Each structure stands twice: as C-alpha cells, then as structure tokens.
Amino acid sequence: MSENSLGQPIPHDEEAVVIVGSGAGGGTLAYELTAKGIPCVVLEAGPYLKPEDYENDEWAAFNQMAWLDNRTASGSFRVARDFPNLPAWIVKAVGGSTTHWSGATPRFRAYEFQTRTYYGEIEGANLLDWPITLDDLAPYYDRAEIAIGSTHRHGRPALPANNNYKVFANGAEKIGYRFYATGPYGTNAEPYDGRPASVQDGFNFQGDKSTAKWSTAVREIPRALETGKLDLRPESQAVQVTHDAQGRANAVLYLDKDGNLHRQAARIVCVAGNSIESPRLLLMSASALHPDGLANSSGQLGRNYMRHTTGSVYARFDRPVRMYRGETMAGIVADEARQDTSRGFAGGYYMETLSLGPAFLAAFVDPGSWGPGYTEVLDAYENTAGLWIVGEDMPQETNRVTLNTALKDQWGLPAPDVHFDDHPNDVAMREHGYSRADLMYEAVGAVGTHHTPPYPATHNLGTCRMSARPEDGVVDKWGQAHDVPGLFVSDGSVMTTGAAANPTLTIVALAIRQAERIADQLGKGEL
Amino acid sequence: MPDNPTTDADRRASLVRLLRAAYPHPKFPDGPYERTADEILSQSQATLWHQLALTNGLDALDARAGGSFADLDDEAALALLKEIEDAEFFVFIRGVAVVTLYNDHETWELLGYEGPSFDKGGYLHRGFDDLDWLPSPRIEEYDGPEQLVEVAPDDMPAATAGDQR
Numbered sequence: 001m002s003e004n005s006l007g008q009p010i011p012h013d014e015e016a017v018v019i020v021g022s023g024a025g026g027g028t029l030a031y032e033l034t035a036k037g038i039p040c041v042v043l044e045a046g047p048y049l050k051p052e053d054y055e056n057d058e059w060a061a062f063n064q065m066a067w068l069d070n071r072t073a074s075g076s077f078r079v080a081r082d083f084p085n086l087p088a089w090i091v092k093a094v095g096g097s098t099t100h101w102s103g104a105t106p107r108f109r110a111y112e113f114q115t116r117t118y119y120g121e122i123e124g125a126n127l128l129d130w131p132i133t134l135d136d137l138a139p140y141y142d143r144a145e146i147a148i149g150s151t152h153r154h155g156r157p158a159l160p161a162n163n164n165y166k167v168f169a170n171g172a173e174k175i176g177y178r179f180y181a182t183g184p185y186g187t188n189a190e191p192y193d194g195r196p197a198s199v200q201d202g203f204n205f206q207g208d209k210s211t212a213k214w215s216t217a218v219r220e221i222p223r224a225l226e227t228g229k230l231d232l233r234p235e236s237q238a239v240q241v242t243h244d245a246q247g248r249a250n251a252v253l254y255l256d257k258d259g260n261l262h263r264q265a266a267r268i269v270c271v272a273g274n275s276i277e278s279p280r281l282l283l284m285s286a287s288a289l290h291p292d293g294l295a296n297s298s299g300q301l302g303r304n305y306m307r308h309t310t311g312s313v314y315a316r317f318d319r320p321v322r323m324y325r326g327e328t329m330a331g332i333v334a335d336e337a338r339q340d341t342s343r344g345f346a347g348g349y350y351m352e353t354l355s356l357g358p359a360f361l362a363a364f365v366d367p368g369s370w371g372p373g374y375t376e377v378l379d380a381y382e383n384t385a386g387l388w389i390v391g392e393d394m395p396q397e398t399n400r401v402t403l404n405t406a407l408k409d410q411w412g413l414p415a416p417d418v419h420f421d422d423h424p425n426d427v428a429m430r431e432h433g434y435s436r437a438d439l440m441y442e443a444v445g446a447v448g449t450h451h452t453p454p455y456p457a458t459h460n461l462g463t464c465r466m467s468a469r470p471e472d473g474v475v476d477k478w479g480q481a482h483d484v485p486g487l488f489v490s491d492g493s494v495m496t497t498g499a500a501a502n503p504t505l506t507i508v509a510l511a512i513r514q515a516e517r518i519a520d521q522l523g524k525g526e527l
Numbered sequence: 528m529p530d531n532p533t534t535d536a537d538r539r540a541s542l543v544r545l546l547r548a549a550y551p552h553p554k555f556p557d558g559p560y561e562r563t564a565d566e567i568l569s570q571s572q573a574t575l576w577h578q579l580a581l582t583n584g585l586d587a588l589d590a591r592a593g594g595s596f597a598d599l600d601d602e603a604a605l606a607l608l609k610e611i612e613d614a615e616f617f618v619f620i621r622g623v624a625v626v627t628l629y630n631d632h633e634t635w636e637l638l639g640y641e642g643p644s645f646d647k648g649g650y651l652h653r654g655f656d657d658l659d660w661l662p663s664p665r666i667e668e669y670d671g672p673e674q675l676v677e678v679a680p681d682d683m684p685a686a687t688a689g690d691q692r
Contacts, residue, residue, distance in 0.1 A: 118678065166663070167658070178669045
C-alpha cells in the first residue's frame with residue numbers, strides 16, 4: 001500500500017466530505033467539520049512537514065516547502081520575465097501557505113465588499129460587489145481572530161517593537177500617520193492556545209519552528225486528527241472532480257505519491273488548493289456536461305486572478321538596524337487603506353514591515369541586476385530597514401489561470417499558466433506607496449532607498465469568484481458552485497475582489513462560515 | 528584547438544575576476560568568489576550547451592581584453608561586462624552567482640547577518656529591539672481623537688451618500 005494516510009481511515013467508497021487542500025481554507029474547514037462530528041477526507045498534495053522539519057535557512061526552506069511543480073507566467077508583469085516558472089510563492093505541504101505566511105491579520109473594510117458601488121465603472125476592471133457584506137462576515141472574523149490568536153484583538157496583547165518596526169513606526173509618526181501598530185498579527189506575544197510566545201527568531205517565511213505563529217499545520221490539522229473523524233492523505237495530488245448523471249459532484253480522482261490513481265467517493269467536494277490550483281483542478285475536470293471546465297457556465301473560472309498590488313522599499317541608514325531580528329511583519333500602517341481617489345487611484349493599501357535575509361534580498365531586490373549599484377544595496381544590509389506595500393489590485397477578466405497544454409507537470413497533467421498585466425490603477429497605487437515609504441524613511445534619516453518590484457505572488461485570489469448571479473461568477477455567497485450541486489470552493493479563489501488586507505484572516509473567516517452552512521445543510525439532509 | 532589552449536585554472540581565475548567586477552564588495556575576501564566560481568563551473572557541466580557557452584564566453588572576454596580579462600582594472604572590467612551584459616554565458620553566471628555568493632555563510636557574516644537563530648533562542652534576548660538611535664514607538668493601535676476616514680466624502684456613491692459613514 002503506497003498510500004500515505006493519517007488519522008481515521010475512511011473507505012474509498014464511503015461518501016465523505018472530501019476537501020482538496022489543507023491550508024487556511026481547507027485546514028480550517030476540516031477542523032470545523034470534524035469538530036462537529038462530520039467525517040472528512042483531506043487530500044493534500046504536499047508532505048506533512050512538522051515544525052522540527054522547518055529550516056532557518058531561506059533557500060533550504062524554499063526548496064523544502066515551496067510549490068515548485070511546473071508552472072508558467074505570461075503577460076507584461078515583470079515576474080513573467082524574471083521568474084517565468086514561478087508566478088507564485090506558495091507552499092506545498094500540510095498547512096498550505098499558512099506554513100510560511102507572515103501573520104498580518106487586518107479585516108477587510110466595509111466598502112471593499114462593494115467595490116462596483118464605490119469605485120464605479122473603471123475601464124478594464126471587472127468590478128463586482130460581493131454577495132455578502134462586512135456585517136455578514138463580522139461574527140466569523142471574531143472567530144477567526146480567536147482561532148489565530150491575533151494580537152490587539154480579543155484581549156491578546158501587542159507584540160513588542162523590534163528594530164525594523166522602530167524605524168517604520170517613527171517614520172510613520174513623523175509624516176503624520178496615526179494608524180500604525182505592531183499588529184493585528186497572528187503570532188503569540190504571550191503563550192496562548194497551547195502554543196508559546198514568540199522568541200523573535202526572525203523566521204516566518206520558512207515555517208515557524210517555535211509554533212508561536214498560527215498555522216493550520218500546528219492548530220487545525222492536529223486537532224482535526226484528534227477528533228477521530230479526519231482521514232488526512234498527504235502527498236495526494238487531486239486530478240479531477242467528477243459528477244454523477246444528474247450533475248452532482250460525487251468523487252475526486254487523485255494520485256498517491258507513487259502515481260497510482262485512486263477514487264474517493266464524495267457526498268460533497270470542497271476545493272481549497274489556492275487560486276492557481278483550484279481553478280486548474282476544475283478546468284481539468286471538464287466533462288460532457290461542463291465542456292469548458294467544471295462550474296464554468298459563466299466563463300469566469302480562472303479569470304479575475306488577483307495578486308495584490310505590491311512592492312517593497314529598502315532604506316539605508318548610517319547606523320545599524322538589523323531588520324532581520326524579530327517578527328518579520330509585526331508592523332502595520334493602515335492610514336492609506338481607504339478609498340480616496342484624490343490620490344489618483346481607487347482602493348487602498350497597507351504598509352507592513354518586511355525583512356529578507358541576504359540570500360533572498362540578493363535574488364529579489366532587483367532581479368537580474370548586478371554591478372556596483374546592486375552591491376551597494378547588499379553592502380548596506382546591516383543598516384537597512386524594509387517594508388512591503390500591499391494593496392487592492394483591479395480584477396481583470398484577462399488576468400487568468402489557464403491550462404498550458406504545451407507543458408506538463410511530473411504526473412503528465414497540464415501545467416497552469418498564470419497570465420497577468422498590471423492595470424493602470426495598480427501602477428498608480430504602487431507608485432504612491434513607493435513615494436510614501438520614501439517619505440517615511442527619509443523623515444528618520446534614510447541615506448537612500450531602493451524600490452523593489454513585486455515578488456512572485458504570495459497572495460493569489462479571485463479565480464473562482466463569488467457572485468449573486470450565476471452569470472457573473474463561479475460560486476454563490478456560501479462558496480457553493482452555481483452550476484454543480486455538492487461542489488464548494490473554500491479558499492481565496494472565491495474573493496470577488498481582493499481588498500487591501502492580507503487575505504488569510506478573511507479566508508479563515510469564510511471557511512468557518514462555510515463549515516457552519518455545510519454542517520447545517522448536511523444535518524437537514526439538504527446536501 | 529589552439530596551440531596554447533587556455534587552461535581550466537586560467538578560466539577559473541578569469542571567472543573569479545569577473546565575479547569580483549560584477550559583484551564588487553570591498554569587504555569580501557577571495558573565498559566567497561572562489562566558491563561561487565566553482566559552483567558555476569560545476570553547474571555548467573550539467574549541460575553541454577552551458578559548458579560550451581561558458582568556455583567560449585570566457586575566452587572571448589580574454590580576447591576582447593587584449594589578452595587577459597583577469598589583468599584588467601576594475602573600471603575596465605566593469606565596462607567590458609556592460610558591453611556583453613546580455614550574452615548567454617554572462618546571464619548564466621549571474622543566475623548562479625546571486626543564489627550562491629549571497630547564500631554563503633562567510634558572506635552573511637561580512638554583511639552583518641547572523642543566520643539561523645531558533646537554536647540560539649531567537650533574538651528575544653539577543654538584540655531584537657536594541658536599536659537605540661530612535662525613540663521607542665507606540666506598539667498599540669491609535670486611540671486618539673482622529674478617525675480614519677474609510678471613504679472620502681467625494682467618493683461616496685451618489686445613491687447611498689448620507690447613510691454611509
């Protein structure tokens with residue numbers, strides 16, 4: 001038997017809740033459902049890495065956990081040129097990208113659920129109001145913050161100021177910003193929920209060995225296993241979601257680590273593979289009934305791919321900063337996270353502290369660059385402070401995930417292609433962010449700043465968008481496919497628009513809400 | 528074959544010189560550059576194409592330098608590299624160099640980076656907050672009189688203006 005299975009075995013012919021993916025969406029859903037006594041099979045493409053397996057080394061950790069299966073990037077964004085096989089930097093392991101997330105947990109703002117109403121018609125942007133509001137999600141945001149243990153929320157104390165934050169917050173204050181703090185942030189400042197306080201070791205993107213940082217790999221998955229209702233199958237690559245003659249989702253076909261094909265019967269299927277793999281799986285599940293991909297009668301499947309408008313600024317000082325010491329992203333400025341088109345763009349953005357080690361800074365600070373201008377940035381490493389700009393990007397129909405039939409993955413399946421062009425609104429927002437970051441750092445004595453272009457995307461959103469009407473999107477307000485009974489999408493793919501905030505908290509809140517709905521419907525026999 | 532073929536040792540020396548010109552760090556000794564050169568030579572062996580491109584490229588550099596690229600001063604070496612910036616062998620060299628030269632523990636130390644920290648208890652008691660040239664900032668969220676205006680008055684949708692915040 002080459003199948004890798006942990007927890008309570010569920011027979012392949014038993015119609016279970018089958019969840020594809022174990023990250024913020026899938027891991028949360030698995031815990032919430034199994035805690036209510038509902039048996040779940042979780043198919044996770046990656047291995048079950050434990051905190052003791054994580055490495056305090058950027059490239060070693062990257063090679064250990066990043067999703068490195070064949071992918072292509074196309075379009076005019078710079079990533080397509082610099083990293084043509086790495087459009088996104090996400091994790092392939094139990095816990096998904098919560099393994100390497102940094103931890104910032106702002107909520108979406110009310111207007112961000114109604115961008116078509118607030119932003120109006122923007123040329124080239126496929127704006128649409130969400131079918132839910134902030135009020136609908138607020139109780140689930142509370143539960144998500146309590147699950148994650150967000151600092152500054154529900155009695156959780158703030159993290160202390162580290163060196164990078166001291167520069168960041170002093171600069172913010174000097175230029176008149178007010179809405180800055182060391183959080184909300186998903187890492188314990190004091191012991192909480194059975195996990196310790198941060199030791200400020202500076203490693204987040206590599207997995208947190210201390211477990212002070214929340215991830216589904218250290219909270220939801222182990223707890224779901226303890227319920228005796230979870231069958232966790234790592235190293236299991238989903239290949240197709242199938243449906244019965246009536247069009248109802250009824251099974252998932254998947255490969256084990258040795259490439260053997262299996263069929264897991266399903267009462268319902270919840271797809272949570274991140275916004276590249278989820279639409280890829282549904283596109284690969286085309287059938288006679290769904291010739292353009294499963295749940296794609298709208299034609300929106302794979303479209304409206306969003307990656308947030310991002311950029312980084314690294315500022316050099318004449319005194320030491322040592323930005324790498326301490327929690328990577330425990331510093332947030334929210335003053336620009338608002339709708340004010342007098343700035344020259346719609347939507348808002350956050351600025352958040354960010355640090356890379358020399359290995360990653362060298363690779364990402366200005367890809368392809370060399371010579372004295374480049375080495376000057378690295379020579380200043382010890383005296384450097386860094387921040388990340390993260391804001392709402394415009395959904396565009398032509399930014400999309402498709403199947404690249406010319407390139408196969410290691411299983412012979414078509415690789416996904418991620419096509420992306422910046423919208424002019426994205427460019428204007430990024431430039432505004434760069435200029436504000438320069439002002440912040442210059443206000444506290446920066447001798448130079450460097451503008452770093454967007455990295456391979458860590459925030460991948462929107463390819464199975466939620467819509468009130470079936471013709472506008474892929475899933476309804478609960479994340480259930482408009483076209484396919486019994487098929488749910490349970491990750492950031494469902495986001496109608498992307499808002500400015502880091503998405504993990506919202507993915508968790510949506511998954512908790514969806515789990516409540518699924519349990520209720522299963523209980524009533526309506527699913 | 529030329530009568531006096533360039534030796535592998537000569538090529539390695541040229542490569543080290545090239546790396547120092549392309550990635551000039553006055554503080555770095557030869558060690559990190561030599562290890563990077565060895566990694567480039569080793570990876571070039573993986574495909575015949577890279578092996579040929581590297582050998583031909585380094586030989587061509589020598590020719591353009593009027594004999595030996597390794598003998599050029601910094602300014603002349605940099606100028607020559609700028610001329611051949613898009614040459615395939617140089618793109619290959621840079622691709623390996625950025626993930627090798629800066630993934631070297633000696634380099635980290637020279638740049639002031641301390642590497643793995645969890646095994647040492649993190650930086651909680653080792654200076655995560657030792658920056659002393661700026662005041663200690665507030666860490667809590669702002670609770671003063673100013674309000675963050677989520678939507679500017681001019682951006683209120685006409686139909687709903689008045690009943691939104």
